[in-house]
Amino acid sequence: MIPLIKTRMPEPQRLMPVLEQVLYSGYVAQGEKVELFERSFESFVGAGHSLSVNSGTAALHIALILAGVKPGSEVISTALTAEPTNVAIKMAGARIRYADIDRQTLNINPASIRQNISDATSAIMVVDYAGVPVDIEGIQEISRNSGLPVIHDAAHSLGSRYRGRRAGCHFPLTAFSFQAIKHITTIDGGILQVADKSEYDRGKLIRWFGIDRTRTRLENNIQLQGYKYHMNNVNAAIGIVQLQDAEWIIDRHIDNGQYFDRALCGVPGVQVLNYYDGSEPSYWLYSVLVDDRDGLERKLAEHGISSSVLHRRNDLHDYLNDFRQELPVLDDVYPRLLHLPCGWWVGAKERDQIVDVIRSGW
Structure with a gap:
């Protein structure tokens, strides 16, 4: 049977020595390998700051928080997507307002987005369904005119391009997934590509309980809600080798x-x-x-x-x-x-x- 989806791993002779080094290093939590994976992914995308997390869903949740989505508000989204896209909106406490799709691309239709904007709208979620880029310029124009932030779910579209620039370069917040069956996998994991450095720094706090990891626990003073969304060195080590391919x-x-x-x-x-x-x-x-x-x-x-x-x-x-x-x-x-x-x-x-x-x- 020719499978519809399939997990790919690098050759054992390339992957296993890297994994063995991490597993027996005495430190498997978030550390140097995570940092290296993030910087390598930034080079791959060509813009922004890479915030690694333990799933694409975590990346979407952090993106919604950074975008200012509040409980009770509405996020415009598409119904043609994997469930995590819209489950993440519910995780943020918001309600989902669906826009219809463009029958030519299967992606969210900018005209329908406009029709669904209201005073309750707090953000727009767009998905490159099956790896096909959305109408980037059309959606950017809506964002400029309305002032609404756009969250780009690029879980399906690693390496896609628009006018020569890769996904991750077009919107302030772009979420990628490295779940088992995506273009590349870290077993599970994701990255939130953040354009603004200050928002990236805030995302790092949200990723780890609101704790600033550049300070000791005794020096910290948690001031916002955070989560256990970090990637560990084991997943990152797999990601580093996967990025080579x-x-x-x-x-x-x-x-x-x-x-x-x-x-x-x-x-x-x-x-x-x-x-x-x-x-x-x-x-x-x-x-x-x-x-x-x-x-x-x-x-x-x-x-x-x-x-x-x-x-x-x-x-x-x-x-x-x-x-x-x-x-x-x-x-x-x-x-x-x-x-x-x-x-x-x-x-x-x-x-x-x-x-x-x-x-x-x-």
Whole structure:
């Protein structure tokens, strides 16, 4: 079976000596390896300050706090995402106001964001769904005109670009995930990329119980709510080795995704996505809209190819549906949405097989 998602680890001869050194160093908590991973990730992104955490959800939660989201306020978000995007909003005590999606990209639609802004709105959450960049300039314009902060959930889009600049460079707060099945994994973990140094410093306090780790415990005076969200040296050591392969991994996803863009365009019953000008997806998944999704999913499975809608639209969860809104584009698109494998493990033979099966009809 060609899997839809797969965990990748570096070769044992590269990873295990690094892990062994950390595990038997006498210090496995947050330390020098975490610092090195953060600085290495800053170089990879090309801008901002990297705040490592123990999950992408933790990164989103800190981002919401830094953005000033308060209990009882509203955050505009998308229902087409993995649940942590919107669970984090509830963790901040806010209510979720869904904007509809753009049927061409499956991402949150700036026009719908504008329609949902109210006096209760405290922030906007945007997601690069499946690795496809959002309408960055459109959302930046909304933020400038409204004064609302934007939190960028880039859990799916490590290495994607807009006008040559990578995800993490476009908004003040960008959250990345290194959960088991992302482009790269630290087993679990995440990073919040913060543009402003003072906000980065405040994020470090929130990450560790409100305690300033540059001072002794006796010198500290906690003045804000903090959490146990830090990354440890073990996860960071894995991340350091993984980052050495990040370019290669992402390039494999991109090469496969662009192949599918060409090979599936015009196939009866299949609609490929259209990306915003200047956008370069990193294709965590390859998303298509198809007629008779269940039929195609069965046909692919019969030929040893895994496919799935993967994510339950978040407004189907009672806890994540505060306003029972109408989302007509999502209603139309969701029954036709299917994700195909396009990761580093998909070679030329496998991707040809996927295309041949789809072209043969279902």
